[in-house]
Amino acid sequence: VKKLRLRWRRPPRSAWRLAAVVVLYLLVEQLFAYETRATGLVSPGGTPHYGVLLLGVAFLGLRIVVRFVVPGLVVFLAAQSLAAHLGSSSRSQGS
Amino acid sequence: MRWPGRPWGVRLVALACAVAAVRLATPWWCGRDARAWLDGDTSLSGPLAEELIAFEQDDDRSRAAPPRDRFAGEWALVTHQMTALGLAQIALAHPEQRARLAPEVTRAALKSWQPEMRDFGTRAWGGEDALASVGSAHGHAYFAYPALAVGMARLLDPAFPAKTAKEHDAVIAAYERRLLASSTGLIETYPGEAFPTDCAAVAGAIAVHGRATGADHARVLAQWARLVTERQIDPRSGLVIQRMGAGDGAPQDAPRGSGTALGAYFAGFADRAVARRLAEGIFRHESTFFGFGAIDEYAPGHKGNGDVDSGPVVLGVSVTATGCALAPARAFGYRDSFERLYRTTELFGAPVESGGRRRFLAGGAIGNALLLALLTSGPEIPP
Numbered sequence: 001v002k003k004l005r006l007r008w009r010r011p012p013r014s015a016w017r018l019a020a021v022v023v024l025y026l027l028v029e030q031l032f033a034y035e036t037r038a039t040g041l042v043s044p045g046g047t048p049h050y051g052v053l054l055l056g057v058a059f060l061g062l063r064i065v066v067r068f069v070v071p072g073l074v075v076f077l078a079a080q081s082l083a084a085h086l087g088s089s090s091r092s093q094g095s
Numbered sequence: 096m097r098w099p100g101r102p103w104g105v106r107l108v109a110l111a112c113a114v115a116a117v118r119l120a121t122p123w124w125c126g127r128d129a130r131a132w133l134d135g136d137t138s139l140s141g142p143l144a145e146e147l148i149a150f151e152q153d154d155d156r157s158r159a160a161p162p163r164d165r166f167a168g169e170w171a172l173v174t175h176q177m178t179a180l181g182l183a184q185i186a187l188a189h190p191e192q193r194a195r196l197a198p199e200v201t202r203a204a205l206k207s208w209q210p211e212m213r214d215f216g217t218r219a220w221g222g223e224d225a226l227a228s229v230g231s232a233h234g235h236a237y238f239a240y241p242a243l244a245v246g247m248a249r250l251l252d253p254a255f256p257a258k259t260a261k262e263h264d265a266v267i268a269a270y271e272r273r274l275l276a277s278s279t280g281l282i283e284t285y286p287g288e289a290f291p292t293d294c295a296a297v298a299g300a301i302a303v304h305g306r307a308t309g310a311d312h313a314r315v316l317a318q319w320a321r322l323v324t325e326r327q328i329d330p331r332s333g334l335v336i337q338r339m340g341a342g343d344g345a346p347q348d349a350p351r352g353s354g355t356a357l358g359a360y361f362a363g364f365a366d367r368a369v370a371r372r373l374a375e376g377i378f379r380h381e382s383t384f385f386g387f388g389a390i391d392e393y394a395p396g397h398k399g400n401g402d403v404d405s406g407p408v409v410l411g412v413s414v415t416a417t418g419c420a421l422a423p424a425r426a427f428g429y430r431d432s433f434e435r436l437y438r439t440t441e442l443f444g445a446p447v448e449s450g451g452r453r454r455f456l457a458g459g460a461i462g463n464a465l466l467l468a469l470l471t472s473g474p475e476i477p478p
Contacts, residue, residue: 036456042459056456059445071113075113079113
């Protein structure tokens with residue numbers, strides 16, 4: 001029986017890109033949290049603060065990416081890698 | 096068995112795994128607090144209440160400063176009203192917190208009662224103030240929002256100021272008289288315009304006044320409940336018509352989710368059966384996707400854009416209808432719907448907690464106040 005060897009390999013470039021998106025999201029979240037506390041989405045009199053609203057749109061866009069796209073891509077890349085690994089193992093067993 | 100060797104086969108399997116993982120993990124992630132909100136966990140409602148108590152304290156400080164850009168008008172009225180209602184509901188559900196929360200309920204309710212908060216209504220009635228015109232036949236139904244908050248404060252706070260209590264008695268007497276005189280169960284919010292949602296707030300304010308003072312309002316509430324069913328609910332969709340003619344009850348708008356959902360919350364203060372009926376209507380119009388839920392704004396066969404009542408309407412569902420439906424979902428045990436709606440609220444509301452305070456980043460003060468009231472709804476409903 002051939003052992004399944006798990007060896008450390010340098011993460012692919014796509015993993016670094018996903019990590020960068022998550023870090024960017026966390027930074028924008030902190031900035032948005034600060035701005036909504038310090039400035040608010042609208043002034044007390046009801047005038048919108050367009051800069052904060054724009055930041056909010058960017059934050060929500062990144063939030064959707066981080067909640068839906070990032071986990072999907074992580075699982076996709078991991079599954080692809082695992083499937084390729086299992087495929088090469090089964091081919092080498094069969095030969 | 097040989098694993099598919101072609102890259103497309105591997106990719107297809109990986110894609111299926113990714114979709115399955117997102118379908119399971121993302122709704123779980125967004126809805127991880129939903130059960131705790133349903134169960135009335137104070138580790139969630141407490142920090143949100145603290146955020147709003149701190150907001151009211153900040154607002155007090157800004158009012159002490161020279162007048163510049165003050166928080167006033169329709170949004171401010173709703174913010175203070177919903178803060179009062181949310182805190183009051185927590186106090187009813189957790190009597191051990193009543194002594195601490197009751198003064199905070201009073202503080203927020205009294206602010207919603209201030210003339211500057213209802214300027215928009217006074218202007219609409221050509222300068223006629225709701226409180227100064229309790230003898231008139233004009234409806235001024237928008238003033239039921241602060242009247243409901245003041246009623247809840249009187250219910251909880253034995254130290255509620257007597258002067259405002261007397262004004263409140265007069266407003267409730269006026270509402271009772273106007274509603275009894277109406278053959279549609281509607282009174283005007285603005286000249287020529289009546290909103291069933293505002294009239295549900297009127298009924299709620301009358302009912303809570305009865306609970307706080309012992310006054311008997313059974314006749315007017317029974318008449319209102321009967322007329323809601325007969326005149327205000329669209330029989331095909333189960334939704335209430337958003338705007339109607341006050342005198343003839345003629346529809347001036349479509350049956351809509353936002354008015355029905357908020358109306359169900361307000362109706363709960365007055366009549367459990369009416370609120371339940373409205374809830375049944377709302378949850379016939381829940382759209383679901385990937386474990387997330389939202390409420391359609393317009394009944395089938397009707398179309399329209401978002402407005403000040405609904406907020407943005409995206410893919411047919413509205414922000415207000417979805418948020419407000421949390422209250423009847425919680426109060427009447429639509430647990431699965433509550434979880435789906437909460438996931439959507441969490442995704443777009445973005446709650447964060449720090450320093451013992453919780454807030455929804457995307458909601459601002461009014462969003463926090465609304466969600467405090469809606470996510471704690473239940474204890475205010477009579478048996």
